[in-house]
Amino acid sequence: MSWPAFDRLLGQCEVCRRWGARRLCVDCIDRFAAPRLRCRRCALPLAGTANECGECLREPPPFDHTVCVADYGFPWDRLVADFKFHGAVELAGVLAERLAAAVAALPVPTLVLPVPLSQRRLAERGYNQAWELARQVARRRALPARADVLLRPVDTAHQADLPRAQRFANLRAAFIVDAPRRAALRGARIAVVDDVFTTGATARAAAATLLAAGAAAVDIWVLARTA
Numbered sequence: 001m002s003w004p005a006f007d008r009l010l011g012q013c014e015v016c017r018r019w020g021a022r023r024l025c026v027d028c029i030d031r032f033a034a035p036r037l038r039c040r041r042c043a044l045p046l047a048g049t050a051n052e053c054g055e056c057l058r059e060p061p062p063f064d065h066t067v068c069v070a071d072y073g074f075p076w077d078r079l080v081a082d083f084k085f086h087g088a089v090e091l092a093g094v095l096a097e098r099l100a101a102a103v104a105a106l107p108v109p110t111l112v113l114p115v116p117l118s119q120r121r122l123a124e125r126g127y128n129q130a131w132e133l134a135r136q137v138a139r140r141r142a143l144p145a146r147a148d149v150l151l152r153p154v155d156t157a158h159q160a161d162l163p164r165a166q167r168f169a170n171l172r173a174a175f176i177v178d179a180p181r182r183a184a185l186r187g188a189r190i191a192v193v194d195d196v197f198t199t200g201a202t203a204r205a206a207a208a209t210l211l212a213a214g215a216a217a218v219d220i221w222v223l224a225r226t227a
């Protein structure tokens with residue numbers, strides 16, 4: 001056996017560099033993805049015994065639950081960036097495994113959908129990281145997943161440059177559900193999968209679009225959340 005093949009067989013932890021069978025060792029997962037008390041709607045870390053954050057109580061988002069694996073910081077920022085921008089599609093497996101475990105306590109959805117990329121972005125990147133995650137999480141939970149229901153026909157302006165209200169309006173208009181696909185949504189509980197939950201604007205826009213198209217409820221499943 002040549003050394004490169006041996007390397008692939010054994011693998012090395014992406015974080016601590018320890019040799020083992022996995023891309024992320026159990027010690028690192030335990031250390032960096034320790035469960036913590038979070039808002040059940042938006043996954044914001046909470047102190048005390050509340051189960052929803054102040055913002056969700058004041059202005060409930062259109063989704064019912066958000067589950068995340070970890071806070072968006074070391075090493076998840078690096079892992080997600082590798083996964084998203086540097087073609088490390090193979091990381092989807094280990095990340096999806098963590099996400100599948102994290103969503104086990106939620107209501108079982110009818111259908112799992114990824115946050116879509118525009119055709120242009122998809123062509124640039126070659127894959128939609130949210131779809132890679134969604135289909136692997138769905139497979140682990142024996143649920144159907146589809147990439148052709150929630151679509152993003154236009155590329156939206158760079159979200160980071162826009163004020164919050166405008167981000168939402170911008171995104172709300174960006175997502176559509178094709179008329180022939182609406183039957184799949186009628187009365188369904190939908191899990192929407194994305195890599196990172198930042199402001200929640202994407203999650204709100206996707207959920208609002210799905211509810212308007214006939215879905216009964218929407219939950220958000222993400223790898224990491226900014227605190």
Ligand SMILES: [Zn+2]
Nearest residue numbers: 013016025028
């Ligand atoms: Zn490790």
Ligand SMILES: [Zn+2]
Nearest residue numbers: 039042053056
């Ligand atoms: Zn909240």
